[in-house]
Amino acid sequence: MTALDAVGPAQVLAGMPGARVQWVAAEPGPKRTDCGMAIVAAVALGALERPDVVLVPGAVDVRPVMKDDRVLGWLRGAHQTTRWTTSVCTGALILGAAGLLEGKRATTHWLMLDKLAAFGAEPVAERVVVDGKLVTGAGVSAGIDLALRLVQTIAGDAAAQTVQLAIEYDPAPPFSAGSPKSAPPAVLEAAGRALSRASA
């Protein structure tokens, strides 16, 4: 798992009044991340039947999860009654494998954007894409913006602003290189190479 895919939105959602954030997995326990540590999913999928919001994080390589019928079946079931079904980064490919992107506008990490069409989705190069109750975010850090949008919709502007201030989210990246539209060509190529190597 790409840790920030999940932890960015979790930090935002945990600050929403009345929210209860739970980490679920096909098999509960510590889950390896790409940040040198494990995150513990304490709850089994089957133990959480009617979540209001589902958020699926990504990983450099989500192919094993895209073939896991326990996860895909649970997502399809949960989606019946969610208020919002969401993903960050390549989590969108998992939603796609579950059949939930068919006919939907959706986004994912810029490097994977063209893969969405294979699931019947319309790929959209935006940071957060809302189509009905399906909300997809771009790569990794986009989950923070996605979750603030969710809090805004669920709990209102003041609640979202309060969370934003509590996590002092007043971003000041040292470069304007965070999007394939703004990054220098050599950086675009280097990032593509690094990510492809990591997923090999």
Add this chain to the structure above:
Amino acid sequence: MTALDAVGPAQVLAGMPGARVQWVAAEPGPKRTDCGMAIVAAVALGALERPDVVLVPGAVDVRPVMKDDRVLGWLRGAHQTTRWTTSVCTGALILGAAGLLEGKRATTHWLMLDKLAAFGAEPVAERVVVDGKLVTGAGVSAGIDLALRLVQTIAGDAAAQTVQLAIEYDPAPPFSAGSPKSAPPAVLEAAGRALSRASA
């Protein structure tokens, strides 16, 4: 622990060529966060003697750690040989309790900024403050910006830009409310109340 304090910078630092990110604690094992899950610190403090970079995350209430001589003693020892000693959010109060902020310019979460003076530091209301090899970040999400600055300094502009693009860090918060300078007064008051309640 405030999960994003640690995971934001870890995600950035893990993308730096040649970096090895390790999670250390006085007692290894799962550590409770404010996001509904635990993060596993696999390494005991004593097993990591000469880290190049130390990053101390914060929590809503860091007072127990500020009194833990195992942590404070280890920080003082590690600081002798680090290239960079850093903190995010209220992690700065832990550095302060270890005596490492004496005479230094430093920052922390906006709600705690005036507490830094008690450690002999000069509080600075900026997102990332560098004083010698001491680098402190503001609240929670500021760790992402801090870590990108570290990668830039350690590995160069192209490496930092490559990480920024890999995590698609092209922030688009829905509001301009992430700083006490920009948030509406009612939001400032609500966030202060929520955080004080959480630390009580």
